[in-house]
Amino acid sequence: MTNVVRMAIVDPIDSSRNSLKNLLLGIDWVWLEAECSRYEYFTEIVEQTKPAVALVSLDADPQLGLAAVAEVSMAVPSCSIMVVSKSQEGSLILQAMRNGAKEFLSAPLKLDDFMAALERMQHISGGGRAGKSKSNRVITMVGASGGVGCTALAVNLGCALAANPDNGVAVIDLDLALGDADVWLDIIPDYTIQDVADNITRLDYSMLKRSLTQHASKAFLLPRPVHLEMEAPMSPDQLQRVIGLLKATFTHLIIDVSKSFTPLDVAAMQVADDIFVVTQLDLPCLRNVVRMNSFMEEHDLAGKTKVIVNRAGLGESQISLNKALETIGREVYGQIPNEYHIVVESRNNGVPFITEHPTSKISKAIQQLAQKIDEHAEFGAAASAEPEKKKSNSIFSFLTKR
Ligand SMILES: Nc1ncnc2c1ncn2[C@@H]1O[C@H](COP(=O)(O)OP(=O)(O)OP(=O)(O)O)[C@@H](O)[C@H]1O
Ligand SMILES: [Mg+2]
Secondary structure: OOOOEEEEEEOOOHHHHHHHHHHHHOOOOEEEEEEEOOHHHHHHHHHHHOOOEEEEEOOOOHHHHHHHHHHHHHHOOOOEEEEEEOOOOHHHHHHHHHOOOOEEEEOOOOHHHHHHHHHHOOOEOOOOOEOOOOOOEEEEEEEOOOOOOHHHHHHHHHHHHHOOOOOOEEEEEEOOOOOOHHHHOOOOOOOOHHHHHHOHHHOOHHHHHHOOEEOOOOOEEEOOOOOOOOOOOOOHHHHHHHHHHHOOOOOEEEEEEOOOOOHHHHHHHHOOOEEEEEEOOOHHHHHHHHHHHHHHHHOOOHHHEEEEEEEEOOOOOOOOHHHHHHHHOEOEEEEEEOOHHHHHHHHHHOOOHHHHOOOOHHHHHHHHHHHHHHHHHHOOHHHHOOOOEOOOOHHHHHHHOO
């Protein structure tokens, strides 16, 4: 939960409380956990919601406001208190600090002042972004061609990661037209990403949580909309904000995007820590991997792109791994074996193979991948700082010319 700053605010004046709220809602890594219009109730709210930061606006009644500061600081010492007031009177500032406030800012609150205060209170790092949890990862998965197994791997990887009790995992089906992650998990959802989109301006924690359905594996699913629509349900900015908010609750987000490179797909890639390109070792796929590599480089996404070979060992029809490596000019991050019957049975029954056949070769490969992701998260991002690039060889050079 450390990559989002969870906050509670109190301000009995509706207009200034709304301005504060709007300012905070505009910051994707701030989670407004609670807003309160009475100083008397604020301590109880902070005790219940345990935000990292409590913001007290003093101007409605400085004495009651200062009393709330003292009470919150006694009741929840882990919560950092920030005070906002139009008055910059020395005695008021002194009293606020004595009562336990860490920061005294002038009203109306300005974004820069607020960020600088959070930085001083060490809730964000110097770059202006919230400090990142080591174990928090957004993995966007994209197939190099239709039917390569992107959803099968996304769903089973999500379930494998969820088996670790330290992890909280959500799978987001961003294949908005024809996604079928719900089928793989046999979930009939009450809510979908459409509900999140419909409530985007007043999205709160409980609403977002309600939109997700938990699977027996403990992984959650945010499904694609029920109805096929012409329009995207939300803007790329809004999607990135939803992802930012989900990161407050989950250690891993697995996003299964469409193969159309829509603005939402690309937004999910931009916000990801890792982009897994799922491919098979055949000509159409490898040609697309080369094209995708160029796209990633052009859009500054190459450093976090990793290739996962699915259905490895399928047979004669496949191009050898060595030749494939020469073509795509990248290392392969993971290889998932071909186990057709297990995968088809899993999809038809809506039971992840990772739980139904945990000792099969394909499940072990997925578990290894999950372990690699967990280890990577623990040891930091250093390993992925450099793209795993190789010099592309000319054997398949014709591929790049089409
Ligand atoms: N490792 C595997 N071994 C054998 N068969 C597999 C494997 N992975 C996927 N498949 C087969 O490929 C089919 C398609 O898989 P999946 O739906 O996950 O692909 P996708 O890339 O998400 O497809 P789409 O383009 O429709 O989104 C599966 O139903 C299964 O038959
Ligand atoms: Mg799919």
